[in-house]
Amino acid sequence: MSVWRRNMKVFIDTNVILDVLAQREPFFRDSARVWKLVEKGYLKGYLSATSLTDIFFILKKHLGQDGAYENLGKLMLVFGVVSVAEADIKRARKLGLRDFEDALQLTCARKVAVDFLITRNKQDYPMEAAETITPTEFLIKCQQRDKTIPAK
Numbered sequence: 001m002s003v004w005r006r007n008m009k010v011f012i013d014t015n016v017i018l019d020v021l022a023q024r025e026p027f028f029r030d031s032a033r034v035w036k037l038v039e040k041g042y043l044k045g046y047l048s049a050t051s052l053t054d055i056f057f058i059l060k061k062h063l064g065q066d067g068a069y070e071n072l073g074k075l076m077l078v079f080g081v082v083s084v085a086e087a088d089i090k091r092a093r094k095l096g097l098r099d100f101e102d103a104l105q106l107t108c109a110r111k112v113a114v115d116f117l118i119t120r121n122k123q124d125y126p127m128e129a130a131e132t133i134t135p136t137e138f139l140i141k142c143q144q145r146d147k148t149i150p151a152k
Helices: 014-021 028-039 051-079 086-095 102-110 135-145
Strands: 008-012 041-047 080-082 115-117
Touching: 008 028, 008 102, 014 028, 014 041, 014 051, 014 086, 028 041, 028 135, 041 051, 041 102, 051 080, 051 102, 080 102, 086 102, 102 115, 115 135
Parallel strands: 008 041, 008 115, 041 080
Antiparallel strands: none
């Protein structure tokens, strides 16, 4: 189990980012708080390059191309982007997870040696994965370990 420290590295799954951008309830609030912790420099947050393409595709349908590009730019200002290469695809494939996208997310998280993989779909990741945690669980852990972390 990772020990809380400032500037911890976290990998944010696509569903958490979409919760914020689409303000999906009941997940929006805690997902947005995790985003804010990255934005304010308490954490170093990462997304996979494939998450960005997925997010862009979804946003383009709802906001048009200009709106999708605007949001993509905002994401890239806040989060580091983990590239995906052929070797990563091969590693992900060898994991044998039911969902290849989750396997690739896990491979990217391991590539940058994160402390936590933050997702709403913990059940989709193997138990031996980097510590997989929901936004709500992560925020509780943060508050327990560092009282200076903003509660909201």
